Amino acid sequence: MAESQQNYLQIRNLNHEYEAGKPILRGIDLNFDQPGIIAIIGPSGTGKSTLLRCINRLINPTSGEVLFDNVDLTSVEGKELRRHRRHIGMVFQEYNLVERLTVIENLLTGRLGYMSAWNAWRRNYTQDDINNAFELLEMVGLKDFAKQRADSLSGGQRQRVGIARAVMQDPYVLLADEPTSSLDPKTAVEIMELMDTLARRKNIPALVNIHDVSLAQRFAVRMVGMSGGHVVYDGPPEGITEDHLKQIYGGESWLS
Numbered sequence: 001m002a003e004s005q006q007n008y009l010q011i012r013n014l015n016h017e018y019e020a021g022k023p024i025l026r027g028i029d030l031n032f033d034q035p036g037i038i039a040i041i042g043p044s045g046t047g048k049s050t051l052l053r054c055i056n057r058l059i060n061p062t063s064g065e066v067l068f069d070n071v072d073l074t075s076v077e078g079k080e081l082r083r084h085r086r087h088i089g090m091v092f093q094e095y096n097l098v099e100r101l102t103v104i105e106n107l108l109t110g111r112l113g114y115m116s117a118w119n120a121w122r123r124n125y126t127q128d129d130i131n132n133a134f135e136l137l138e139m140v141g142l143k144d145f146a147k148q149r150a151d152s153l154s155g156g157q158r159q160r161v162g163i164a165r166a167v168m169q170d171p172y173v174l175l176a177d178e179p180t181s182s183l184d185p186k187t188a189v190e191i192m193e194l195m196d197t198l199a200r201r202k203n204i205p206a207l208v209n210i211h212d213v214s215l216a217q218r219f220a221v222r223m224v225g226m227s228g229g230h231v232v233y234d235g236p237p238e239g240i241t242e243d244h245l246k247q248i249y250g251g252e253s254w255l256s
């Protein structure tokens with residue numbers, strides 16, 4: 001698979017409200033131009049998932065811009081939107097695999113956005129796609145599971161498949177919404193390690209929503225702290241202080 005070029009993601013003055021007059025995202029400005037994990041932390045309900053969903057247009061933001069190499073994704077529709085969106089890899093908390101398909105078939109679904117409707121319907125993958133899928137499967141440590149059904153895997157293995165499927169899309173950015181929340185602590189570390197390795201190898205940013213602050217600090221090159229729909233911290237993981245955490249999560253009793 002060709003190494004992805006470095007595409008520049010910029011979010012400008014992004015606002016979103018699900019209900020008129022009740023803003024969830026308030027004027028988010030962020031630029032993503034470095035490879036590796038960018039951890040997004042913040043209390044429940046502050047809009048972290050909403051932010052990721054606005055970036056890949058699972059929801060239409062109320063206002064603002066999401067620029068990929070100066071194309072505003074909020075203003076494109078139909079074919080053009082699909083053409084851009086196929087370069088945005090999404091990783092989910094609950095994996096979102098096709099349970100009855102094999103592991104290798106799940107990986108290959110990452111290529112559907114590149115195929116004609118006819119070829120997609122017939123699952124006519126190219127030999128290159130098939131070779132790349134097997135190569136990637138080896139890279140994520142699941143070489144021996146290629147022909148197993150997805151529903152026979154453990155949570156950690158499923159998440160490896162979810163990440164590999166996203167990478168099959170040849171993404172310019174990975175968006176991961178709480179990818180470790182359903183996993184035990186050791187597996188969570190392994191999954192963060194894998195995303196870090198792949199993001200660096202592909203030279204792309206991986207925006208990861210995560211509740212575990214110390215796990216985030218261990219792997220992130222940058223942390224974004226959100227509170228009340230605003231960005232209140234944006235900087236290196238080692239720069240986060242207790243004061244920042246109080247500002248992000250509120251109060252202090254939980255810190256002791």
Ligand SMILES: Nc1ncnc2c1ncn2[C@@H]1O[C@H](COP(=O)(O)OP(=O)(O)OP(=O)(O)O)[C@@H](O)[C@H]1O
Pocket residue numbers: 018019024042043044045046047048049050051
């Ligand atoms: N489809 C929707 N319709 C209406 N309100 C919604 C919808 N989705 C989310 N919300 C509300 O928007 C706010 C932000 O939700 P969001 O899921 O983005 O927060 P989050 O920071 O990702 O939370 P968590 O860490 O718990 O996943 C919450 O108050 C939530 O109830």
